[in-house]
Amino acid sequence: MNSNWLMEKLMRQEIDVAFIRPGLEDPKDVRLKRLADEPMLIALPAHHPLARYExxxxxxxxxxxFILFPRTVGLSLYDDIVRGCRDAGFELVVTQEAPQIPSVVNLVAADLGVSIVPASIAHLALDGVAYRPIEGPPLVARLGLAMLKAQRSLVAANLMSMI
Incomplete structure (x- = not known):
């Protein structure tokens, strides 16, 4: 599930906690425990000329x-990718959107474009995709555990304190 959908379920109290990709500011009425940032990788079709570089x-x-997920799916991940490309001197051109990050990687494997994805996605090890670290200033994907400040579940509170 994407972060926005998880946050909606959390706000409706349909779930107690959620691992999300948070924005720069914590959502109102939500207690957020920030976890370690995750590096981003470039996802390329395996035969792409850039795939031969380390x-x-x-x-x-x-x-x-570029293949990306819709901006509404990632609270800030989309904007971070766009900003990283601008900082590198260019505006990215999104030619294809996919509903989830794993779907993005499938479209890269189908040779429909390139993408920038959280490093954990590389564990998919999909044939036809080469993941490469970014040379230069890194891009990171934030991760956090969210629960409502008003949450009274002892299990949720214990999970939050353990992490």
Missing amino acids: KVPLCALAGEP
Whole structure:
């Protein structure tokens, strides 16, 4: 489930806690325990010329067709990727959107473009996809455990304190 959907379920008290990709500011009425930032990787079709390099600078992706999830899916991940590309000197061109990050990787494998994804996605080890670290200033994906401040579940509170 994407972070926005999880936050909606949390706010409706349909779930007690959620691992989300938070924005820069904590959502109102939510207690958020920030976890370690996760590095981002470049996802390339395996036969792409940049796949032969050990690391790839973001600026090398200028002009490439990008595959991303919709902006509404990632609270800040989408904006961080766009900002990282701008900082590298180019505006990314999203030619294809996918509903979830794993779907993005499937479209990269189908040679429909490139993407920037959290490093944990590389565990999918999908044939046809090469993951490369970003050379230069890193991009990171934030991760956090969220629960309502008014949450009274002892189990949820214990989980929050253990993490």
